[in-house]
Amino acid sequence: MKKIFLIALSCISLSAGAQNLVKYVKPIIGTQRMGHTYPGATVPYGMVQLSPETDTASYEKDGHYNPDVYKYCAGYQYDDKTIVGFSHTHFSGTGHSDLGDFLIMPSVGPLKLNPGTADKPGSGYRSAFSHANEISEANYYKVKLDDPNVMAEMTTTTRVGFHQYTFPKSDNAHIILDLMAGIYNYPDKNVWTYMRMVNDSTVVGYRSTNGWARTRTLYFAMKFNKPFLQMGYRNYSKREVYGGFWGQFRNTRNFPEIAGRQLRAYFDFKTTEGEKIKIKFALSPVSMDGALANMKAELTGWDFEKVKQDGQAQWEKELHKIVVKSNSKDELEDFYTSMYHAMINPTVYMDVDGSYRGLDQNNHKAEGFTNYTTFSLWDTHRALHPLFNIIDPKRNADMVRSMLAHYDQSPEHMLPVWSNSANENWCMSGYHSVSVIADAIVKGNAEGVDANHALEACVATARHRDYAGIGYYMDIGYIPDEKNGNSVSSTEEYAYDDWCIAQLAKKLNRQDIYDEFYKRSQNYKNVFDPKSGFMHPKLADGTFRKKFDPFTTIGMGFIEGNAWNYTLYVPHDPASLIKLMGGNKHFITYVDSLFSYNLPDKYFAETEDITRDGIIGNYVHGNEPSHHVAYLYDWTDKPWKAQEKIRMILKRMYKPTPDGLGGNDDTGQMSAWYIFSTLGFYPVAPGSDQYAIGSPAINSAEINLPGGKTFAIEVKNQSDKNVFVQKITLNGKVLATPFLTHADIMNGGTMVFEMGAKHK
Numbered sequence: 001m002k003k004i005f006l007i008a009l010s011c012i013s014l015s016a017g018a019q020n021l022v023k024y025v026k027p028i029i030g031t032q033r034m035g036h037t038y039p040g041a042t043v044p045y046g047m048v049q050l051s052p053e054t055d056t057a058s059y060e061k062d063g064h065y066n067p068d069v070y071k072y073c074a075g076y077q078y079d080d081k082t083i084v085g086f087s088h089t090h091f092s093g094t095g096h097s098d099l100g101d102f103l104i105m106p107s108v109g110p111l112k113l114n115p116g117t118a119d120k121p122g123s124g125y126r127s128a129f130s131h132a133n134e135i136s137e138a139n140y141y142k143v144k145l146d147d148p149n150v151m152a153e154m155t156t157t158t159r160v161g162f163h164q165y166t167f168p169k170s171d172n173a174h175i176i177l178d179l180m181a182g183i184y185n186y187p188d189k190n191v192w193t194y195m196r197m198v199n200d201s202t203v204v205g206y207r208s209t210n211g212w213a214r215t216r217t218l219y220f221a222m223k224f225n226k227p228f229l230q231m232g233y234r235n236y237s238k239r240e241v242y243g244g245f246w247g248q249f250r251n252t253r254n255f256p257e258i259a260g261r262q263l264r265a266y267f268d269f270k271t272t273e274g275e276k277i278k279i280k281f282a283l284s285p286v287s288m289d290g291a292l293a294n295m296k297a298e299l300t301g302w303d304f305e306k307v308k309q310d311g312q313a314q315w316e317k318e319l320h321k322i323v324v325k326s327n328s329k330d331e332l333e334d335f336y337t338s339m340y341h342a343m344i345n346p347t348v349y350m351d352v353d354g355s356y357r358g359l360d361q362n363n364h365k366a367e368g369f370t371n372y373t374t375f376s377l378w379d380t381h382r383a384l385h386p387l388f389n390i391i392d393p394k395r396n397a398d399m400v401r402s403m404l405a406h407y408d409q410s411p412e413h414m415l416p417v418w419s420n421s422a423n424e425n426w427c428m429s430g431y432h433s434v435s436v437i438a439d440a441i442v443k444g445n446a447e448g449v450d451a452n453h454a455l456e457a458c459v460a461t462a463r464h465r466d467y468a469g470i471g472y473y474m475d476i477g478y479i480p481d482e483k484n485g486n487s488v489s490s491t492e493e494y495a496y497d498d499w500c501i502a503q504l505a506k507k508l509n510r511q512d513i514y515d516e517f518y519k520r521s522q523n524y525k526n527v528f529d530p531k532s533g534f535m536h537p538k539l540a541d542g543t544f545r546k547k548f549d550p551f552t553t554i555g556m557g558f559i560e561g562n563a564w565n566y567t568l569y570v571p572h573d574p575a576s577l578i579k580l581m582g583g584n585k586h587f588i589t590y591v592d593s594l595f596s597y598n599l600p601d602k603y604f605a606e607t608e609d610i611t612r613d614g615i616i617g618n619y620v621h622g623n624e625p626s627h628h629v630a631y632l633y634d635w636t637d638k639p640w641k642a643q644e645k646i647r648m649i650l651k652r653m654y655k656p657t658p659d660g661l662g663g664n665d666d667t668g669q670m671s672a673w674y675i676f677s678t679l680g681f682y683p684v685a686p687g688s689d690q691y692a693i694g695s696p697a698i699n700s701a702e703i704n705l706p707g708g709k710t711f712a713i714e715v716k717n718q719s720d721k722n723v724f725v726q727k728i729t730l731n732g733k734v735l736a737t738p739f740l741t742h743a744d745i746m747n748g749g750t751m752v753f754e755m756g757a758k759h760k
């Protein structure tokens with residue numbers, strides 16, 4: 001009896017320790033309106049993102065720019081009623097469209113090789129569907145396709161997508177492989193496609209495109225669980241139809257190899273009632289042989305449920321890096337879906353043997369590190385990479401090494417700005433890779449990184465006179481308004497990046513570099529106009545532009561923000577900014593006004609959906625330059641205002657619903673803000689070791705750190721009304737200031753918040 005009792009206790013303990021967190025992940029969050037997330041299957045940082053497309057967008061519509069290019073950045077919109085197919089690559093939460101490679105769609109009946117239209121799905125292979133018959137989980141997606149009466153299921157490994165289609169009885173079952181389809185289509189995007197038959201159940205090939213990434217080639221290997229009866233294709237470039245390739249492929253006139261710019265292929269089957277046609281679809285950035293090797297290494301059998309469970313076990317391990325407790329299921333779903341979205345990107349970009357395509361379009365081998373891509377650095381330097389520096393510093397160090405490899409292969413000798421798939425997209429402003437690099441090295445989280453080489457790369461990037469106004473910035477301390485459309489915001493962003501370089505130089509005892517870049521980091525002061533009270537476009541002659549509207553973004557020298565928001569973009573020097581703006585009292589009034597001012601309709605450009613999402617008053621949470629703003633109250637005598645604003649933002653910008661993201665998730669930055677702010681602290685200036693205190697929105701949390709240490713957060717008197725911090729103790733000692741250090745966290749310990757309904 002005693003033995004049985006001890007076994008029972010052991011089982012209870014195991015159950016508590018192995019808490020199921022995957023159940024709180026709802027990938028459908030952010031798929032409606034402008035969250036731009038996708039609901040499909042992927043493993044943490046996976047190279048494959050296997051997800052449905054409800055539509056795609058061409059660049060032009062009726063001879064004009066098509067706003068659907070923005071709408072379908074992730075290929076899926078929750079309000080749509082049809083699915084076109086399932087493709088293998090997606091960006092999560094971006095504001096730009098691309099990818100959507102290798103679309104697969106099952107069909108039954110007469111073969112149709114065009115996608116059809118949303119209002120007439122029966123005119124092509126598109127199908128109606130219902131959310132009532134849709135399941136979206138971490139590494140699992142399921143939906144019933146109404147028109148062919150096929151149940152579609154998806155799961156993945158890191159480099160392989162696994163499809164499972166349950167068919168009705170049919171002599172005319174088809175699997176369509178659309179090599180033309182993609183998110184953000186325009187004439188001539190497809191440079192070339194190629195496919196070769198290996199045997200009667202396997203094909204290999206590649207697709208080259210010149211979309212957002214100017215020259216991108218992706219290779220594939222596709223294997224069925226049963227031989228197909230025949231295969232055919234249509235070459236839309238030549239308007240010819242090919243079919244055949246029967247039996248043992250003895251027909252030499254139709255040799256099983258196809259190539260062209262616009263191809264759709266099909267594979268025919270006979271199916272019994274309830275028969276499952278399964279497909280393994282492996283990707284490689286290097287070669288068709290690489291794709292086959294990836295498939296062989298990662299997915300040997302046909303056990304769909306095992307692959308799903310293995311992938312969800314990977315997610316469970318990642319999610320357990322932060323274990324929170326809350327009385328609200330909604331808050332748990334928000335938190336763990338944010339964790340999920342934060343761990344989708346950057347993505348692995350190499351074969352199982354370490355081979356990858358470099359920025360120089362040559363093949364390279366990652367020696368001793370994992371090579372990553374999808375670096376939306378204008379967004380993610382703010383909170384996503386700092387989050388990795390706490391919960392997964394080794395992985396973040398590999399991302400830094402990937403950035404340095406990019407620099408070594410760059411003909412411009414620059415670090416990445418916004419890079420994907422061996423391409424630099426040159427999207428957004430600043431050179432924020434230096435923030436990520438400095439943050440990792442300053443915090444001592446740069447395993448395997450050559451710190452001196454990293455400093456060299458940062459300095460070379462920051463001295464690149466020909467890039468986006470840097471020459472003017474170096475010569476006169478700001479970018480003239482008439483020389484660059486983002487003159488003010490770029491001046492401010494460069495100043496912050498230069499401060500990061502100074503911190504890195506200080507860490508490496510390079511006083512000369514420190515002096516140069518600390519001086520440059522003060523350049524933000526050169527675009528502050530005491531007369532207007534704002535960061536203000538400045539002309540080359542040293543005068544401020546006369547025509548100026550602080551509420552307008554377009555044409556005012558700013559990117560994704562206006563003067564009201566960007567005047568506060570000095571994350572590295574808040575104390576000096578407060579002094580510059582007239583002192584503590586005036587600064588507080590300014591930030592209060594930012595949140596309370598209601599913008600008139602005339603300030604919303606283009607469509608309401610794009611611009612109103614993510615806005616509170618004049619504070620733009622959906623665009624990242626404002627993400628640190630609420631925390632700036634910590635540098636004043638009223639830090640309680642930060643606590644009040646943060647809890648308000650959490651409630652208004654995040655919900656566990658399809659429209660539950662107040663703006664693009666931007667490859668995890670919106671989610672990382674939520675994670676930090678829910679825990680009660682935030683990295684206002686990555687590159688420093690300091691975190692600003694906010695207002696925790698959970699009952700407790702355990703951050704499971706590398707090396708087995710734990711940083712515990714306990715919150716007493718937690719409620720929606722008790723948003724104000726009364727007292728904080730760190731390892732039993734009262735925290736005297738609203739700041740925390742990186743060492744405080746990484747050394748492990750316990751931080752206790754005592755909350756109340758009134759501010760102190």
